[in-house]
Amino acid sequence: MTSIERAPGPLTPPSEEVVAPGHEAAATHGIAPRSILNSPYALIAPLAIVMLIFFVGPLILTLIVSFWNYTQYSIEPAFTTVNYYDVFYGCVARLPDLCVTFATYLSTLKFCLIVWAITLILGFVLAWFIVFEIKTVSTQIVLFLICTIPFWTSNVIRMIAWIPLLGRNGLINDTLMGLGLTSEPIEWLLYSDFSVILAFVHLYTMFMMVPIVNSMLRIDKEIIEAARDAGAGTLTIALLVIAPLCRPGIVIGSIFVVTIVMGDFLTIGVMGGQQIASVGKVIQTQLNFLQIPIAAANAVVLLGAVLVIIWGMTRLVDVRREL
Amino acid sequence: MNERGRRFWILATVFALFTLFLYGPMIAIVTLSFQGPEGGLTFPMRGFSTHWFAELWKGVGVVDIWAAFGRSLRLGVIVSALTLAICVPAALAYRIGFRGATLLFYTVIASLIMPSIVVSLGIGLEFRLMDDEIRTVITSHETSSGLFTSALGAHLTWTLPFGLLILLAAFNRFDRRYEEAARDLGASPGQTLWLVILPIIAPSLIGIALFGFTLSWDEIARTSQAIGGRNTLPLELRGLTQTVTTPAIYALGTVTTAVSVLAIGTCLGLITLLRRRRVRH
Numbered sequence: 001m002t003s004i005e006r007a008p009g010p011l012t013p014p015s016e017e018v019v020a021p022g023h024e025a026a027a028t029h030g031i032a033p034r035s036i037l038n039s040p041y042a043l044i045a046p047l048a049i050v051m052l053i054f055f056v057g058p059l060i061l062t063l064i065v066s067f068w069n070y071t072q073y074s075i076e077p078a079f080t081t082v083n084y085y086d087v088f089y090g091c092v093a094r095l096p097d098l099c100v101t102f103a104t105y106l107s108t109l110k111f112c113l114i115v116w117a118i119t120l121i122l123g124f125v126l127a128w129f130i131v132f133e134i135k136t137v138s139t140q141i142v143l144f145l146i147c148t149i150p151f152w153t154s155n156v157i158r159m160i161a162w163i164p165l166l167g168r169n170g171l172i173n174d175t176l177m178g179l180g181l182t183s184e185p186i187e188w189l190l191y192s193d194f195s196v197i198l199a200f201v202h203l204y205t206m207f208m209m210v211p212i213v214n215s216m217l218r219i220d221k222e223i224i225e226a227a228r229d230a231g232a233g234t235l236t237i238a239l240l241v242i243a244p245l246c247r248p249g250i251v252i253g254s255i256f257v258v259t260i261v262m263g264d265f266l267t268i269g270v271m272g273g274q275q276i277a278s279v280g281k282v283i284q285t286q287l288n289f290l291q292i293p294i295a296a297a298n299a300v301v302l303l304g305a306v307l308v309i310i311w312g313m314t315r316l317v318d319v320r321r322e323l
Numbered sequence: 324m325n326e327r328g329r330r331f332w333i334l335a336t337v338f339a340l341f342t343l344f345l346y347g348p349m350i351a352i353v354t355l356s357f358q359g360p361e362g363g364l365t366f367p368m369r370g371f372s373t374h375w376f377a378e379l380w381k382g383v384g385v386v387d388i389w390a391a392f393g394r395s396l397r398l399g400v401i402v403s404a405l406t407l408a409i410c411v412p413a414a415l416a417y418r419i420g421f422r423g424a425t426l427l428f429y430t431v432i433a434s435l436i437m438p439s440i441v442v443s444l445g446i447g448l449e450f451r452l453m454d455d456e457i458r459t460v461i462t463s464h465e466t467s468s469g470l471f472t473s474a475l476g477a478h479l480t481w482t483l484p485f486g487l488l489i490l491l492a493a494f495n496r497f498d499r500r501y502e503e504a505a506r507d508l509g510a511s512p513g514q515t516l517w518l519v520i521l522p523i524i525a526p527s528l529i530g531i532a533l534f535g536f537t538l539s540w541d542e543i544a545r546t547s548q549a550i551g552g553r554n555t556l557p558l559e560l561r562g563l564t565q566t567v568t569t570p571a572i573y574a575l576g577t578v579t580t581a582v583s584v585l586a587i588g589t590c591l592g593l594i595t596l597l598r599r600r601r602v603r604h
Contacts, residue, residue: 055434259438263441
């Protein structure tokens, strides 16, 4: 344990092995006095119950209601696939033209891919700097905290904080015009694809960086020396030596970023000036009109899409071994 | 050595620019919240005053912002306490092992990475259906969804995974010899927990409390569909961004962030203090 041991972060702390579930011998050997502390089912019950009521239950209900009927003011039990039919209305018939759903997914996937690529490169470079270029643990912790502290502050405020900088009369436009670089304000800085991507990178690079830091901390630094002695340059080392060893961190970070962007409605809403479509926004709009069953069907489809992506990624890594 | 030096400075520059990118906007709105009475939403500053904080104190728009402030504060504290109260026993259970441990673990992970809109929709729907059931029995226009029912649950689906992961990681690094020594010396399981285990993992516990409070304090996505009639502060804030066009909105941003920073500072300070004490002993 040489580095950033206590740094808070979802998947930060390094360790060698995981306590396997069902590995009961160690804790209960000898004469264990009777106590609630020796009864795992009593200890786990609160967590299991909360997860059941507020996570598993709602998901099952969403799946069920996605097959229900609805009117303008109520939802009614039924078994109909009409909601799914509505979600994909015209998707096959109108090919090669894209239907609304496909176009929305394509747009969301585009954001996903761009944000993923930027946060991956940025997260990797920042993690590299903290782990390999900084020699003292205390400096590492300070730099790590600098990157993670904003995570504990409000997303909405961090979004609206861009307005005085990117707006028509914002700092950047003022500066550019003052320098005579442009004669009129640049319009695409705010409420555009650009500002949405900027905000995503601003908000979520930390989700990519922290797991990669966690992976990098376990890499024996002598490997780098060995590669260098063998004549490898920095880029070669980064791509062929470090990146493969960071694969678990990269995969976990990627899952975070991809799932957040896929389901987002807030960032795209605020930074896109409520003008850009996303899967999450479609669901939100339908909920506002109380079209709950079709919103549920959309949520199920979104979930399916996200699961396929995660499934692809987790085939590359075992999450439990990474704690 | 030279190449190494160059690489260091290039990476240091990237890091510095990223820090500026990370904090620049925040610094901008904190500065602008001290805008003079004639000032607008953008630079330049027209004087320097606390005018907009005074305006904020009087209230902005039609919503009672300070009531929302109080609600979010209470909810944050409760979520923080519950996250600790649920995660510590759960992590202890994981040390012992139980049937279904892996399934529950992946459920918790799923709760963490599930798109927020899906969780929010599901919880909102669950409470709506519950209301419908209740209304078949008694005539009522009350709703069961609200701050301390559905919204609380929505926040827990977000904070519990962080809490559990932090604790599992802490226990993975835990030297079991300490508690074996305690047991050999005749300590009861309760004594071992209170006097040995919890003090050793105290920094992680503080970290979990921090996650619990700040994640709840700023939560929007999961709360949005699962809140009853009365909004939390972030939800009100999002609404205000579309209607308020004075620096009062920045003043609110500054106040909200100050609460987060206070929580972060307190927790990091406590953790540092604990580490110092530990080194001294």
